[in-house]
Amino acid sequence: MKPLYLTTPVRQGLGACLRPGGEALTRRAIELLQPKAGSILVDAGCGAGGGMRILATEGRKVFGLDLDFGLLSESQKENTGPLVQADLARLPLADGSVDAIFCECAWNLTKKNEVLSEFYRVVRPGGALVLSDIYLRCSGGTLVANGWPIRSCFSYATDLATVENMVRAIGFEQVVVEDHIHLFKQTAAEFVFAHGSLHEFWKAVVGDEQLAKRACAAATLTRPSLFLLIAKRSNE
Template identity: 30%
Template structure:
């Protein structure tokens, strides 16, 4: 599967609240199940659309959030919008994260898993998540019709995504194939 990045010139599309049609703030937060003082990373954060939701919720309970994106241009867009105090911007590839082993309590990816999913990147996510740490993914499904998002041939379906994360040492605790997307919650 070929990897790509999101065109920064289309960054405004990442702020469209229509994205909640595919994964809502409440859904994401319930899967993350954040606790006081935890550290979480948004893998493929883009302009921080979902990062802001997690940061806002976590602000009152001392949650720190890393917004990880391979493109500094996305962080520039995020800075222009305004970055919450409990968010740190990190320009890095998911396959080479600048975090210590077991540093993160949770990580999530919304509609970007297909851009980085391979054995090396998932092994790197496993390295930085503490034992029992959570990985929450919502992404475009290869079983979908392609009504929105990338072309269907650039996507994984739930079964393929589950196989990838389980081969990296995760246990998928919940997974659901949906009309155009899939979601899973895994533990390291």
């Protein structure tokens, strides 16, 4: 079975920005970070290129990385910067070579600590990490991770305190976190509008009545939401 972000209902619902909230969270990150013209930015897990299109405005230089060749082919149509097929745990970038690295709704699907270490390595001293993804509001939610019937950002999500601790443990500082449940709920509402209910959305995704019920039950128990995190590497 395809991962959630590659399924037809999700692709049709989200378009080029394969994440809840679409472009809004990327624009919010730019508002907070204020990257200057000429800044070198990396979109790690760039997908179909929706985020790169936004990052590349105002004279910023953007590089896109993704493991999925098909999505990179779509991203190429945006013509916003160089693209490389790469594992985020093994970035083809020199130490301290970028001003900021953006990873939007891709981190949960990776080897998280290895990827954070790579992010820290390639960001210059004084540079920034921008991380957004799903987190679980229910403290016991991780116990039912296997309840999700499809590989997705929900399956490997944790509580927000765990996310912050992991980022700080790698060495990032000045961690700022925002909850964006309004964007998560907005995306859920759009899926309900398109399919009639969340159950019917999940049924369209997984193609099975019982698996759809399992997904709805997991969502009820874990109470997922969406976070935006910005952290800095210290000036060494």
